[in-house]
Amino acid sequence: STFYEIRAKTLPSNPKSLDFEVPESYxxxxxxxxxxxxxxxxxxxxxxxxxxxxxxLIKMLCSCEVILIxxxxxxxxxxxxxxxDISIHECWxxxxxxxxxxxxxxxxxxxxxxxxxxxIWLKSLMALPxxxxxxxxxxxxxxIENVPSSDKLLIEFHEYFKNQWVTRILIKYxxxxxxxxxxxx
Numbered sequence: 001s002t003f004y005e006i007r008a009k010t011l012p013s014n015p016k017s018l019d020f021e022v023p024e025s026y027x028x029x030x031x032x033x034x035x036x037x038x039x040x041x042x043x044x045x046x047x048x049x050x051x052x053x054x055x056x057l058i059k060m061l062c063s064c065e066v067i068l069i070x071x072x073x074x075x076x077x078x079x080x081x082x083x084x085d086i087s088i089h090e091c092w093x094x095x096x097x098x099x100x101x102x103x104x105x106x107x108x109x110x111x112x113x114x115x116x117x118x119x120i121w122l123k124s125l126m127a128l129p130x131x132x133x134x135x136x137x138x139x140x141x142x143x144i145e146n147v148p149s150s151d152k153l154l155i156e157f158h159e160y161f162k163n164q165w166v167t168r169i170l171i172k173y174x175x176x177x178x179x180x181x182x183x184x185x
Contacts, residue, residue: 090174117148132177
């Protein structure tokens with residue numbers, strides 16, 4: 001869009017290599033405090049690590065008992081190889097978005113919008129991550145036994161759900177029921 005084009009003109013171009021200088025406007029805060037606190041390359045392993053923070057933020061971080069982190073796992077190493085005591089869970093928002101994309105892909109959008117029983121059934125599948133993990137299996141069975149129609153699209157969706165969210169991705173990764181802390185992303 002036009003906004004992004006205008007904004008892009010005010011920013012420096014993306015670097016073509018890891019060998020670049022960070023402009024002062026990105027390495028200091030508005031008040032002049034150092035913001036780029038660590039910047040180092042590792043010749044043997046390759047790559048460059050840059051840490052942007054302030055002394056106040058480090059103190060705040062160190063005083064936390066729990067830290068919630070969002071990650072881009074497709075482009076980063078698997079987190080538990082660096083942090084063995086963490087637990088990784090799927091985000092409920094992305095879970096529901098994935099399900100809704102498949103509702104559209106399979107051709108269930110019209111049925112979802114016009115048939116209240118189908119809509120409730122599909123939304124019930126979307127809500128499964130929010131129930132306690134000891135109730136997920138029986139809830140899935142109950143939903144499968146009560147498909148609101150024998151329409152082939154619903155059967156196809158049921159197969160997708162079973163293959164993707166029960167067989168391929170284990171329930172323990174997408175079920176958030178036992179988690180009391182939630183992030184906002």
